Amino acid sequence: MYTFNMLVPKPSWITLLLFLCQHDVMGRNALVCEGDTANLLCSEGHIKVSEANYGRTDRTTCSEGRPESQMGNVHCIQETSIQKMSLRCDGKKSCSVPAKNSIFSDPCHGIYKYLDVTYECIPSKRAVICEHNQNEISCDSGLILIQYANYGRRDRTTCPNQHATSDCYSSQIKRLQSSCNGRRTCSLFASNSVFGDPCYGVYKYLEVTYSCEPGD
Template identity: 60%
Template sequence: MQTFFGLIAFIALCQNGIEARGAVCEGRTAHLPCERGFIKLISASYGRSDRTTCSSGRPSNQLSNTQCHQYRSRRIMSDRCDGMSSCTVPVTNSVFSDPCRGTYKYLDVSFTCLPASRSVTCENSRNVISCARGSLSIHHANYGRRDRLTCPHRLATTSHCYHSQTSNLRSRCNGRNSCQLHASNAIFSDPCRGVYKYLEVTYSCNNHITSSGEITAAEQDT
C-alpha cells in the first residue's frame, strides 16, 4: 500500500491492484488518478480522527475534536469517482457537509485501480458489452452525467446528475457472456430532466481477461 499525507493534490499514480491512500486537508482538492484502469474506492472519511494530520499552523481548539466523522463520505466519493480513470473532488463542507463546526478537517481516502473495461452509451442509444472468454462482472454503473465532455451535446449542462445503476446492471449482466444496454429514461428513470445523459459501465470478465478498449455507442435511435 502506498500512503500519502498532507498533499494539496492527491497525486498517487495507482498501479493496478495496489491500494493508494492519502489525506487531503480541508479547502484543498483531492485528485485520484489511475495511470491504467479505473478507480475503485476502498474507503473515505471526512472529519478528524487525530490531532496531527493537517495540523500545521492550526490552533489547538481546531484540532481537539478527534471524534469527528461524516458518515456519508464514502458514498459521496464512490458516486463521484468509481469507474473513472481520474477524479477531482474539492475537500469542502459544501461537498461533504460539516460534521463538526469549528474543527479543521481532512479527507482520508483510499482507492485502487481495476484492470477493467469501460462502456459509454449515450442517451437513447443502444450498446452491447461482451466477453470473448468468461462471463461479465459489473464493477460500477451510473446513468446521468458526471462530466460535460462524455457524449457532448448542447444539453450537457451539468456534471453532477446521476443515479447509481450498479445493482441494476449486476442483476441484468453478471454471469452472462454478453449484455445489451439501452440508455433510456424509461429503463433507468430520469435523474435530471432536460439534461442529455449517458450510461457508463465499468466491467471485466471473470477469468480476468477483459474485452478490449472503451466501447461507445455508434448510432443514436431515431
C-alpha cells in the same frame, strides 16, 4: 554420473511488494486538508474507491497553524464519504474532488477537517451509452462482473450536447449487477424509462465499467 540441482531463490518480500506496487494491486492513498483538492490517478486500469472519510480522526493531520479548538473532535466521521467519492471517481482514469462541506456536508461544525481516500487501480473495461441509445457489453472469455454504473453525467465532454450540465449522479450498480453479472453479453438501453430521470433537462449517458471473470 553426476546430477546437479540448481537452487532457485524464492522471491523475497521486497520483491513481492515491488511487484504489487508496479501492478497497482495495493491500495493508493490521497489525503488533503479541507479546502484543497484530492487528485486520484490510475495510469493503468480504472479507479475503485475502497475507503474514504471527510472529517477528523486524529489531532495531528492538517493541524499546522490551526488552533487547538479546531482539532478537538477526533471522532468526526462522514459516513457518506465513500458513496460520494465512488460516484465521482469509480471507473475513471483520473478524478479531482475538493474537500469541502458543499460536497460532503459538515459532519462536525467548527472542526478543521481533511479528506482521506484509499483506492485501487483495477483492470476493467469501460462502456458509455448516450441517452436514447442502445448497446451491449460483452466478454470474449469469462463472465461479466459490473464494477461501476452511473446514469447521469460526470463531465461536459462525454456525449456532448447543449444540455450537458455535469454533476448528475444516479448509481445503477445494483440494477446492472442483477441483470448483467454472470452473463457473456448484456444489452443496455440508456433511457429515463429504464433508469428514471436523476436530473430533468440534462442530456445524460449510462457509464459502466466491468471486468470479465473466469466462469463456465
